[in-house]
Amino acid sequence: xxxxxxxxxRVDALVxxxxxxxxxxxxxxxxxxxxxxxxxxxxxxxxxxxxxxxVSHDLRAPxxxxxxxxxxxxxxxxxxxxxxVEHYLHRIQEGSQQMxxxxxxxxxxxxxxxxxxxxxxxxxxALVDQVLTSLRAEIxxxxxxxxxxxxxxxxxxxxxxxxxxxxxxxxxxxxxxxSEQPVIEIGQLVTDGIxxxxxxxxxxxxxxxxxxxxxxxxxxxHRAEDFEGAGVGLAIVSRxxxxxxxxIWAEAAPDKGATFxxxxxxxxxxxxxxxx
Amino acid sequence: xxxxxxxMLLAEDSASDGxxxxxxxxxxxxxxxxxxxxxxxxxxxxxxCRGEYADRSNEPPLRVxxxxxxxxxxxxxxxxxxxxxxxxxxxxxIVLLTSSNIDADIAxxxxxxxxxxxxxxxxxxxxxxxxxxxxxxxxxxNEAPPSKHLAERLRPAPE
Numbered sequence: 001x002x003x004x005x006x007x008x009x010r011v012d013a014l015v016x017x018x019x020x021x022x023x024x025x026x027x028x029x030x031x032x033x034x035x036x037x038x039x040x041x042x043x044x045x046x047x048x049x050x051x052x053x054x055v056s057h058d059l060r061a062p063x064x065x066x067x068x069x070x071x072x073x074x075x076x077x078x079x080x081x082x083x084x085v086e087h088y089l090h091r092i093q094e095g096s097q098q099m100x101x102x103x104x105x106x107x108x109x110x111x112x113x114x115x116x117x118x119x120x121x122x123x124x125x126a127l128v129d130q131v132l133t134s135l136r137a138e139i140x141x142x143x144x145x146x147x148x149x150x151x152x153x154x155x156x157x158x159x160x161x162x163x164x165x166x167x168x169x170x171x172x173x174x175x176x177x178x179s180e181q182p183v184i185e186i187g188q189l190v191t192d193g194i195x196x197x198x199x200x201x202x203x204x205x206x207x208x209x210x211x212x213x214x215x216x217x218x219x220x221x222h223r224a225e226d227f228e229g230a231g232v233g234l235a236i237v238s239r240x241x242x243x244x245x246x247x248i249w250a251e252a253a254p255d256k257g258a259t260f261x262x263x264x265x266x267x268x269x270x271x272x273x274x275x276x
Numbered sequence: 277x278x279x280x281x282x283x284m285l286l287a288e289d290s291a292s293d294g295x296x297x298x299x300x301x302x303x304x305x306x307x308x309x310x311x312x313x314x315x316x317x318x319x320x321x322x323x324x325c326r327g328e329y330a331d332r333s334n335e336p337p338l339r340v341x342x343x344x345x346x347x348x349x350x351x352x353x354x355x356x357x358x359x360x361x362x363x364x365x366x367x368x369x370i371v372l373l374t375s376s377n378i379d380a381d382i383a384x385x386x387x388x389x390x391x392x393x394x395x396x397x398x399x400x401x402x403x404x405x406x407x408x409x410x411x412x413x414x415x416x417x418n419e420a421p422p423s424k425h426l427a428e429r430l431r432p433a434p435e
Contacts (some may be wrong), residue, residue, distance in 0.1 A: 033293050060398040065292040066402040072299055091398075100398040 001175065052110040056103045063103060067096035083112040103144035105232035112236060117157040124151035128186050131165040135173055142182060149187030152195050156264050160240045167233040168199040168260055174227055194263050202257040211250055283309040283339040283415050287319040289348050300307055300407035306415055307408035316350025320358055338368050340414035345374040353388055360389035369414060
């Protein structure tokens with residue numbers, strides 16, 4: 001009496017089960033494929049970051065040695081130093097110092113890759129103020145006008161976001177060096193209900209046909225003699241924005257300045273993206 | 277060998293970095309008081325007066341040992357652990373001098389009893405200044421550990 005329905009139940013379930021099993025198998029295979037692809041990608045990325053880290057780390061010693069021995073040689077030769085020899089020795093030192101900065105930037109980028117964003121509600125105004133204070137000497141000296149609009153408190157990692165503003169604002173300061181009256185604006189728009197932060201300058205700007213390059217590592221749109229830098233700053237910025245599930249884009253024109261816009265993903269947006 | 281004037285033992289396997297460190301110490305007349313060893317085993321032989329350093333006298337004691345972390349044979353951490361494990365040597369101040377600034381390495385160094393952890397700056401001027409300060413601080417400003425006898429009386433219970 002009690003066993004019969006159970007058997008029937010099993011038989012019924014089994015009939016339906018054949019169909020369902022086939023479906024699930026397909027689906028599971030897909031899921032497994034997607035998972036193994038994601039795992040492989042993650043492993044490759046981790047390996048690449050470890051490689052970048054160890055290369056940039058191991059390059060530090062030989063760079064220091066080249067610079068150091070050139071310096072010591074210069075000091076040893078002292079007053080008897082031929083001006084041409086002195087010039088060459090300075091070139092060696094400049095080259096190795098430049099390489100040292102590059103390697104430090106690269107190391108910084110690799111370390112960022114390993115770091116997880118720890119978001120909390122952050123007053124962006126306060127971060128911008130801190131960064132502008134650190135750039136105050138050049139801003140005052142060159143009479144740069146800084147207009148800071150009202151910025152929201154957003155959920156983000158304050159340390160990483162400070163790196164974002166430091167890079168964007170020091171770029172703005174750097175690339176307005178030839179502007180008669182440099183102006184830097186920091187503000188916020190709202191597009192589709194999402195806050196968009198922007199940093200605008202009226203500096204040298206760039207041609208929009210190179211816009212895909214500005215966020216790449218070691219990509220530079222200006223000659224080193226005109227504007228110094230290794231081409232790592234915006235790559236760092238873009239990586240941090242990605243860590244926050246946000247987006248970054250730029251608008252610019254030659255000699256008409258550049259504007260960098262970014263959004264930060266919120267928990268709610270991430271949930272929508274994940275389920276969609 | 278005459279080791280009476282040796283105050284700093286520098287364990288550095290890179291000949292180039294060793295030269296740069298000695299040149300930096302020479303600026304403050306401390307190179308003469310520095311002896312360079314090139315791997316972990318040689319470091320311990322020097323400290324414990326054995327092997328090629330069997331004839332060395334332990335007096336006066338070293339004022340400081342500067343250890344690179346990446347040493348051949350035995351690395352800096354292993355050397356550090358060994359020196360801190362013996363009552364005769366555990367009071368000698370040890371400075372880890374390395375290119376790593378990874379938190380895990382810094383923490384490990386201190387946990388093993390390092391007295392200081394210094395990262396080698398990549399820029400040479402900063403490197404030279406760092407080495408000068410390190411040499412002056414540990415060989416002149418800092419009070420050397422008490423003599424061997426006092427150290428032995430302070431010997432803690434066996435571990």
